[in-house]
Amino acid sequence: MALHPGHADYEQALADLFNGDAAASDPLMILRPRCEQDVVAAVLQARQAGVPLMVRSGGHSRFCAADGALVLDLSAHFTAIELEEDQVRVQGGVGMGALLRDLSPHQCMLPVGTHATPGFGLLLMGGIGHLSRSLGLTLDSIVALRGVRADGTPFVLQGEAQDPTSWRLLRGAAPFLAVITEATLRTHARQSLDVMRSLHALEGLQSYLQEAEVMPRSRSCSFVLGTPPESKEPAVLSYVVNVARDSDDSPPEADSLGVWWDRVMGLEDLPDFNMPLHDGTFPVEPAADTNRRRRLRSWIHAISVKSGQTESLACSLNKAIQRAPNPLCRIDLQHIGGAVRDQAMHSSTYRGRDAEWSIVISGLWHPDDRQAGPLVRQWSDALFDALAPICCHVYLVERHPGTIRYGRQLQLAYAEDLALLQEIKRRWDPDQILPTLDAPSPACM
Structure with missing residues (x-):
């Protein structure tokens, strides 16, 4: 099934996307395949037309739709x-x-x-x-x-x-x-999980990171740096998850003011990984704007850092979140290590197995604020640059093709695998319809 601009189903398909940048785009056409042969036909159509092919799965990424592209929407029928x-x-x-x-x-x-x-x-x-x-x-x-x-x-x-x-x-x-x-x-x-959340002042971030880095692999301690809904000042949300045992009681800290402890029956029941209200609950999410072009826009980096860098890491993150252009901006520290390191580095092209932290720098703004976009992008880019000296990997779910940083992102993401990937891509994708693995030359910037 093909959806064309101007049709109600085309508009609805874009409005259903989670990502605001993708939702605001104007693809050439949206294709909804029903079988693998339809996917083959869509690929060949993009090649013949010489246009990018964007793949829509969850709709979370800004790379699932773009101006002038063919969008291959798998969410309609590839749902078994x-x-x-x-x-x-x-x-x-x-x-x-x-x-x-x-x-x-x-x-x-x-x-x-x-x-x-x-x-x-x-x-x-x-x-x-x-x-x-x-x-x-x-x-x-x-x-x-x-x-x-x-x-x-x-x-x-x-x-x-x-x-x-x-x-x-x-x-x-x-x-x-x-x-x-x-x-x-x-x-x-499926396992029962204990989760403990608490809000803290920014000043303690280094010690929180140090404590997390010596935790056993059965426990994960991630963080959000941002502005809580009822505050004007940024803070740190600590989010600790560990596999529960039947004999486990609630930890002593669970009775402390500003600490929220829950036992849930599975991963899908965990509380949102977001800044809470003062009582640990979350504000009611407003309905998505019916105008797909008025969703929040984003400029996001995802960069990985090894353990033992807590001093420089905490210093850079503290400075950055206090300089955030608006309260929508946030920094997530996702705790990795443990079992991620068990697989050999060359078992896949994910090259961040040595990292302790995956740091997601989320610059967000509303499109009605015409001056916000450049400020937020500058803020997100500046933090990427500040962390680059201690970075061991870039997680390319978030990437910035066409920018001066893309070459550095590719090298940090794939290291010595990059040359092989580029060679295979030239053979598998001769018309370059899927996302590029080439950085722009300085002369083109």
Whole structure:
């Protein structure tokens, strides 16, 4: 099915996107395939027309739609979830939150991200969440992939035995090479989780980071730096998750003022990873603006840092959040390490396994404020630059093609794998319809 500009279904498809930048775009056409052959036809159509092909899965990313592009919307019909013993077959239009909810009655789960909205972009690029330290990346659960290369060739991969190079490259870089229509994932037993949240002053960030870095892998301590809903001053939200045992009682800190402790039955039941009100609850989310062009815009970096950098890290983050252009801007520190390090570095193209922290710098603004965009982008870029000297990896779920930083992002993301990825991309994507792996030359900036 093809949706064209001016049609109500076209407008609704864009309005349904979570990401404000993508929702505000004007694609050439939106295609909703029903089968793999429709995906092949869409790939060939993009090649023949010489236009970019954007893939819509969860609708979380700003790369799921763009001006003048063909949008391949998998969320309409590629939504099957089939569980067989300890594996689940998932089609490419399924969001990670929906997958968790579907698995919960079967008492199984997957380690996914800190929010419910991402789709296959998170799965294929890495997948960092509250259970990464104990269960690994979402990507580490993949046991089979099905899809269509950017030249229109369908493929099926069952582990590394058949084609070890493609298997390794697709897990961590698939959005640059192919459209993944289906993944088979190894599930884990659904577990009860204890979560403890608390708000703190910025001044203690270094000590909080130091305490987190010596925690066992069964425990994850992530943070949000931002402005709470009822405050004008930025603060630190500490968010600790660990696997509960039947004998566990609530920790002593749970009775302290400003500490909120919960035991939940599965990952999908955790409280939002967001700044709370003074009583630990969350403000009522306003309804999404019916005008798709008036959603929040974003400029986001995701950069990884090894352990032992707490002093310089805390100093840079404290300064940055106090200089944030508006209260919408935030900095997340997602705690990794543990089981993420168990997999060999070259088992996939995700090269951030040595990191302790994945730092997500979220610059947000409302499009009605015409002066806000450049200020927020400058703020987010400046923090990226400040952290670059201690950075060991860039998580390319957020990237900035066409900018002066993109070459550095690619090198930090893929290191020595970059040259091989670029070579494979030239073969698999001869017309460059999928996202680029090339940085612009300085003369073009």
